[in-house]
Amino acid sequence: MPQDNVTLLIENIGQLITMDGPVPRIGPELSQLGLIDNGAVAISDRQVVAAGDADAVMQSITLDDDAIVVDADGAVVTPGFIDPHTHPVFAMTREKEFEMRIQGKSYMEIAKAGGGIRASVRDLRTTPREIITEKSRQRLDRILMFGVTTIEAKSGYGLSTESEIMTLEIIRDLNKSHPLDLVPTFLGAHEIPDEFQGRTDDYIDLVNNDMLPIVVRERLAEFSDIFTEDGVFDIEQSRRVQQAAREAGLALKFHADELTSLGGADLAAEMGAVSADHLVYISDAGIDAMARAGTVAVLLPGTTFALGHSQYAPARKMIEAGVAVSLSTDCNPGSSYTESLPLIISLAALQLKMTAAESISAVTVNAACAINRGGQLGQIIPGRQADITIWDIADYRELPYHYGINPARLVIKNGRVVVNNRLSGIVQ
Ligand code: IZC
Ligand code: ZN
Secondary structure, three states, X not given: OOEEEEEXXXXXXXXXXXXXXXXXXXXXXXXXXXXXXXXXXXXXXXXXXXXXXXXXXXXXXXXEEEEEEEEOOOOEEEEOEEEEEEOOOOOOOOHHHHHHHHOOOOHHHHHHOOOOHHHHHHHHHOOOHHHHHHHXXXXXXXXXXXXXXXXXXXXXXXXXXXXXXHHHHHHHHHHHHOOOEEEEXXXXXXXXXXXXXXXHHHHHHHHHHHHHHHHHHOOOOOEEEEEEOOOOEOHHHHHHHHHHHHHOOOEEEEEEOOOOOOOHHHHHHHOOOOEEEEOOOOOHHHHHHHHHHOOEEEEOHHHHHHOOOOOOOOHHHHHHOOOOEEXXXXXXXXXXXOOOHHHHHHHHHHHHXXXXXXXXXXXXXXXXXXXXXXXXXXXOOOOOEOOEEEEOOOOOOHHHHOOOOOOEXXXXXXXXXXEEOOOOOOOO
């Protein structure tokens, strides 16, 4: 049956990575890319209507009179990447802390002295909403330019009812006005703000009894997240926050076992969390529990890198144990200030020993699962939303190999070209 009304055709694709196949990808499945040499993709309005061998696609479609035809010129084409863990809504940056860490201070030492997240909170509360929105929009632009079409976005620099709600409203408004899709997460339990120091349980009361009901009533978040860490929220406090969130209808995420082996991964699995993130110090029992519960592991090697640490998450052990592994930038002003998911793929190769194919699975189908969009996003197959990136490479293995550059050439979101990095900035 010829497909009418094809509005956008991508032809001459050297390697078409469809990601057709199991969702999520577990163990050896992570290497399955659904790769087609000499492919084409046909899009009608916002949807993929045909994807596969170029001849077969061309025979099955009829182009609209004013259809756009994109010549991929032998390039690699993948689903638009998904970044499942970002903190993009903040005003000031924290380069002074970065320098302090280089000079020997630890992340927690800086946090305990009143810097870190609490410094970002003091700043956000005194910055006009329009300025926060504008700075956040610029970060979303950069994320999109790196070939990413959907992100998860957390609050967590307000930590008062008013500022947390404002942050989630900014995320909602940016989701409407920006080409990127944003999946919102309420992270009221990111830190204990200045005015609640020494009174963590009182702060949890505020999160559960004051903030959460508004977040749910106004439908401002799909997920609840928490920084489960020694010196922040312990296991019992984390359970209390997340139990309330789950009862109120939110799905769960955890910042778990990032700096110490506290057992956040075990708690995430026990509570049926959708994902547990970081996991540098996850225990063997935590790995088993996550595999059994089907909790996705979102690994953030950029954070380990930018904190200057040498111990990375045990990715290979998790993959062998059957945990669904994903990757993310953790884009935030404290521990990982980058919008580049391609850079994370290079770090995953060198430090987590993940192949290019495994990382591509991690930032497409498995990242979709980490944000409750498994089977909806992260694949180029008929019926899916047309979120597609054309890369400036002829072999997908170049993605981790050529590091520190932006390999994205063209980004298509919902069937529309939204980024063209081919336009050179060099003045002749
Ligand atoms: O702003 O430092 N770890 N949250 C948990 C962060 C780092 C973000 C920050
Ligand atoms: Zn984070």
